[in-house]
Amino acid sequence: MKGEKKKKIVKTIRIDVEKCNGCRACEVICSASHAEPKYSSNNPARARIRVICEPYKDIYVPVYAGDYAPAECAGRDKYTIDGKEYDECSFCRASCPSRDEFKEPDSGLPLKCDMCEGEDEPMCVKWCLADALVLEEREEEVDEEEEQEELAVGLESLADKYGLDKIIDTLTRLSKKE
Amino acid sequence: MRYAETGFNLEIDLTRGNIERVQTDPKDTELYLGGLGTNAKILWDRVPPEVEPFSPENLLIFGAGLLCGTPATGCNRTIVTTISPQTKLMAFSMMGGFWAPELKYAGYDKVILRGKSPDLIYLWINNDKVEIRDASHLQGKGSNETAQLIRQELNEPKAQVVSIGLAGENRVYYASIEQGRSSASRGGGGAVMGDKRVKAIVVRGTGDINIARPAEYFEQCNEVLEYIKWREDNPIPGVIPILSVLGSPQEMAIHDEKWHTENFSWGNARHRRREYWTEEIAKEWFDTLDSARTRLISCYNCPMKCGATITLPGLPTYMMKCFSKLTYTMAAMSNLKFGLTIAQRATEYGMDGYSTPQVMAFALELYENGILTDEDLPGLPSDNEEKFYWLIDKIVHREGIGDVLANGTYWAAKEIGKGAEEYAHNNIKKHEQLPLKLGMLNPIYFLMYCTGEKINITQIEGQFPQTPFPKREHREKFVKDWFQVPDDKFKQYFLDWEPRGENSMPYYPTVPMVCDIVDWMEQMHYIDDALGMCTGVSSFHLKPPYHIHNFPKFISAGAGIDMDEDKLTQATKRYRTLVRAINIRRGLRRKDEKPPETHWKKRFPELEAELLDSYYKLKGWNKEGIPTQESLVELGLDYVSEDFIQRKILTDGEGDTSKEISPEKEAE
Numbered sequence: 001m002k003g004e005k006k007k008k009i010v011k012t013i014r015i016d017v018e019k020c021n022g023c024r025a026c027e028v029i030c031s032a033s034h035a036e037p038k039y040s041s042n043n044p045a046r047a048r049i050r051v052i053c054e055p056y057k058d059i060y061v062p063v064y065a066g067d068y069a070p071a072e073c074a075g076r077d078k079y080t081i082d083g084k085e086y087d088e089c090s091f092c093r094a095s096c097p098s099r100d101e102f103k104e105p106d107s108g109l110p111l112k113c114d115m116c117e118g119e120d121e122p123m124c125v126k127w128c129l130a131d132a133l134v135l136e137e138r139e140e141e142v143d144e145e146e147e148q149e150e151l152a153v154g155l156e157s158l159a160d161k162y163g164l165d166k167i168i169d170t171l172t173r174l175s176k177k178e
Numbered sequence: 179m180r181y182a183e184t185g186f187n188l189e190i191d192l193t194r195g196n197i198e199r200v201q202t203d204p205k206d207t208e209l210y211l212g213g214l215g216t217n218a219k220i221l222w223d224r225v226p227p228e229v230e231p232f233s234p235e236n237l238l239i240f241g242a243g244l245l246c247g248t249p250a251t252g253c254n255r256t257i258v259t260t261i262s263p264q265t266k267l268m269a270f271s272m273m274g275g276f277w278a279p280e281l282k283y284a285g286y287d288k289v290i291l292r293g294k295s296p297d298l299i300y301l302w303i304n305n306d307k308v309e310i311r312d313a314s315h316l317q318g319k320g321s322n323e324t325a326q327l328i329r330q331e332l333n334e335p336k337a338q339v340v341s342i343g344l345a346g347e348n349r350v351y352y353a354s355i356e357q358g359r360s361s362a363s364r365g366g367g368g369a370v371m372g373d374k375r376v377k378a379i380v381v382r383g384t385g386d387i388n389i390a391r392p393a394e395y396f397e398q399c400n401e402v403l404e405y406i407k408w409r410e411d412n413p414i415p416g417v418i419p420i421l422s423v424l425g426s427p428q429e430m431a432i433h434d435e436k437w438h439t440e441n442f443s444w445g446n447a448r449h450r451r452r453e454y455w456t457e458e459i460a461k462e463w464f465d466t467l468d469s470a471r472t473r474l475i476s477c478y479n480c481p482m483k484c485g486a487t488i489t490l491p492g493l494p495t496y497m498m499k500c501f502s503k504l505t506y507t508m509a510a511m512s513n514l515k516f517g518l519t520i521a522q523r524a525t526e527y528g529m530d531g532y533s534t535p536q537v538m539a540f541a542l543e544l545y546e547n548g549i550l551t552d553e554d555l556p557g558l559p560s561d562n563e564e565k566f567y568w569l570i571d572k573i574v575h576r577e578g579i580g581d582v583l584a585n586g587t588y589w590a591a592k593e594i595g596k597g598a599e600e601y602a603h604n605n606i607k608k609h610e611q612l613p614l615k616l617g618m619l620n621p622i623y624f625l626m627y628c629t630g631e632k633i634n635i636t637q638i639e640g641q642f643p644q645t646p647f648p649k650r651e652h653r654e655k656f657v658k659d660w661f662q663v664p665d666d667k668f669k670q671y672f673l674d675w676e677p678r679g680e681n682s683m684p685y686y687p688t689v690p691m692v693c694d695i696v697d698w699m700e701q702m703h704y705i706d707d708a709l710g711m712c713t714g715v716s717s718f719h720l721k722p723p724y725h726i727h728n729f730p731k732f733i734s735a736g737a738g739i740d741m742d743e744d745k746l747t748q749a750t751k752r753y754r755t756l757v758r759a760i761n762i763r764r765g766l767r768r769k770d771e772k773p774p775e776t777h778w779k780k781r782f783p784e785l786e787a788e789l790l791d792s793y794y795k796l797k798g799w800n801k802e803g804i805p806t807q808e809s810l811v812e813l814g815l816d817y818v819s820e821d822f823i824q825r826k827i828l829t830d831g832e833g834d835t836s837k838e839i840s841p842e843k844e845a846e
């Protein structure tokens with residue numbers, strides 16, 4: 001597969017933090033539209049977007065869940081923009097052991113934004129009437145690469161947490177039960 | 179499974195430090211919905227009329243609305259219910275922000291506080307872990323300051339906090355409960371919280387809220403959102419700016435304050451300043467607001483952003499909502515800059531933005547008229563604005579005269595005597611009102627002022643235009659897409675309403691029409707308060723996205739309760755009547771139901787009596803405003819009627835003309 005070029009629609013959500021009013025409608029609708037069955041429950045702790053809010057510092061940063069990080073990184077960034085000092089990791093998209101963000105509240109499994117595949121439009125964009133989230137699409141030639149599946153990422157994070165052996169043991173045990 | 183609601187309340191006995199998670203009866207949800215409705219049921223059942231506001235037996239209930247935490251836009255209200263120290267009646271102030279949904283996600287519909295803690299504490303509700311924690315280090319801290327300190331010490335930046343400031347701790351009768359972005363201010367809930375020695379309630383929740391019929395519910399949500407978008411692009415023409423667009427109202431966004439500054443009264447609700455809004459003032463105020471306001475901010479799951487982050491040089495940032503923008507300014511006959519500045523302090527102290535400025539203006543009027551003297555106000559600064567800062571400090575510390583003023587104008591006037599009562603002239607049921615002094619009686623507003631149980635005009639008005647449109651063609655245009663009306667007759671009422679001539683106020687709308695209009699407006703507020711809906715996208719507005727036709731769908735698809743318009747109307751009537759019953763049991767009668775004496779210059783006593791008679795009748799109340807046995811039984815409130823008979827508030831069989839069995843009875 002390597003080296004092959006392929007046309008791909010790249011979706012970018014342009015985030016305008018200046019326009020964000022902190023309503024968290026994006027979190028609401030993301031969690032509702034990812035519920036099984038769809039819209040059957042609602043819980044922002046399951047959203048794949050988080051609005052980092054620090055009202056008294058006037059900080060509002062919608063952050064999308066990106067890739068799973070097995071460990072905290074050693075070097076972190078701390079931004080100051082327009083005199084506002086942002087906490088460490090404020091702009092990071094990772095589901096990482098350093099924080100609770102982007103993890104299923106019960107299982108601790110990592111969450112990742114899937115751009116609302118299957119919908120006409122990302123739901124968070126649709127529900128953000130403030131236009132703080134705006135979808136942009138463009139065509140690009142990219143190197144094809146297998147996308148890691150959600151299941152694989154989940155397993156990887158479990159493996160990081162418990163060790164691969166233990167997981168294999170458990171799986172074997174479970175499959176024997178059935 | 180329970181839908182929309184969690185089915186659990188958190189019962190906290192502060193005296194014994196006992197915490198219980200109690201399952202609620204789904205039947206109660208069907209009968210009283212949630213929020214205000216079920217709050218009222220609990221208050222009726224558990225707080226007898228002998229209980230004083232500052233008694234351990236008084237309850238302080240934080241009820242999340244039935245649909246809070248679901249994706250319904252703008253549904254985020256916490257309804258705070260207690261017995262008010264100021265009015266001695268039921269208070270049910272509500273607040274927006276983020277707290278109610280968080281409570282639902284933590285797994286509870288209500289937090290019910292009873293008893294009194296020996297020491298200052300705060301409650302930490304972290305999903306199913308609930309703790310009572312020491313708050314002695316937070317004593318005297320500001321409300322926002324407290325919230326921030328607690329988030330830090332728990333290392334929970336996402337926890338939502340309601341807290342009181344010094345005013346609540348010192349039981350100032352008009353102390354508020356603050357939540358940063360929002361507050362429950364009217365009626366003194368903050369004082370009761372302080373009396374119970376609870377500095378804050380902190381919540382973090384990461385659980386699910388379930389929806390009974392997801393696809394249907396979501397369709398309703400989407401429709402509402404689409405309509406909100408449409409309304410944003412199509413403001414209602416011919417009405418003042420804050421009524422033309424949705425929001426609660428848009429005081430932080432709108433610069434044009436001509437209407438408020440020229441129509442509302444300044445000082446102690448005294449002076450109309452008709453030519454006040456000059457170009458110069460408009461510019462000055464524009465600059466003030468523009469430089470102080472760093473961002474317009476919303477409550478949970480609502481795009482309306484009617485609050486603002488306010489940062490003034492040298493002062494901590496705070497969030498302002500709504501009309502407190504003007505109340506301090508106008509009470510002090512000052513400018514917007516002063517208003518925004520003192521509101522920062524008042525927010526940290528945790529005080530109601532309507533009552534506080536009025537109490538201070540009242541005190542200064544007493545001083546100007548020799549009723550309060552230098553002896554009462556030792557050290558009062560000479561500068562006008564400094565006087566207000568001086569007074570607000572005295573009040574929250576309950577120092578000297580501040581101790582008297584901390585009880586509000588009604589009780590303060592009584593205590594001061596020497597004719598001070600005449601200066602406490604802007605109250606209804608002992609509670610300070612918006613500073614409005616007008617010419618001729620408006621029959622619609624007359625009824626709302628008299629009978630509004632929340633004792634605050636903004637909490638009953640909405641839906642129907644405040645004044646007739648001058649031209650019939652404008653009226654015709656207005657009614658064209660007015661689908662929110664419960665019945666087409668309302669369109670006709672409005673079409674025929676003229677500014678002058680035969681079909682004008684006070685005799686048009688006619689008495690029965692006025693009763694219908696007020697009943698409708700009130701009903702919509704009561705629905706909001708049970709569901710947790712913000713009135714800024716609902717009952718406060720002309721042509722709102724939520725109305726009597728879609729609410730039943732929200733309730734049935736969301737909570738899985740079989741609901742239609744008639745059933746909803748009946749349920750609303752049930753808990754509305756229960757609110758009245760609680761107050762009747764506490765002594766409320768017709769004599770208390772009157773607007774401030776000076777509200778209108780031109781009054782019509784006979785018409786006013788007729789209005790009250792007819793409205794009471796429509797509500798199923800007798801001439802004293804007491805719900806009749808017949809109407810109570812019809813609503814399934816037999817237990818109220820029995821209590822009334824036992825207490826000799828009603829006589830058995832009196833006025834009971836129909837012996838029909840009600841649908842509720844049959845169902846039993």
Ligand code: SF4
Nearest residue numbers: 020021023024026128
């Ligand atoms: S929906 Fe938009 S405005 Fe609201 S919090 Fe999310 S990004 Fe901000």
Ligand code: SF4
Nearest residue numbers: 073089092094096098
């Ligand atoms: S959240 Fe991001 S920046 Fe922070 S430690 Fe984890 S990976 Fe690094």
Ligand code: SF4
Nearest residue numbers: 030113115116122124
């Ligand atoms: S694009 Fe879809 S999955 Fe991603 S955060 Fe938005 S709503 Fe969630």
Ligand code: SF4
Nearest residue numbers: 426477480484712714
């Ligand atoms: S309309 Fe305004 S006050 Fe009401 S919920 Fe929305 S943002 Fe909050």
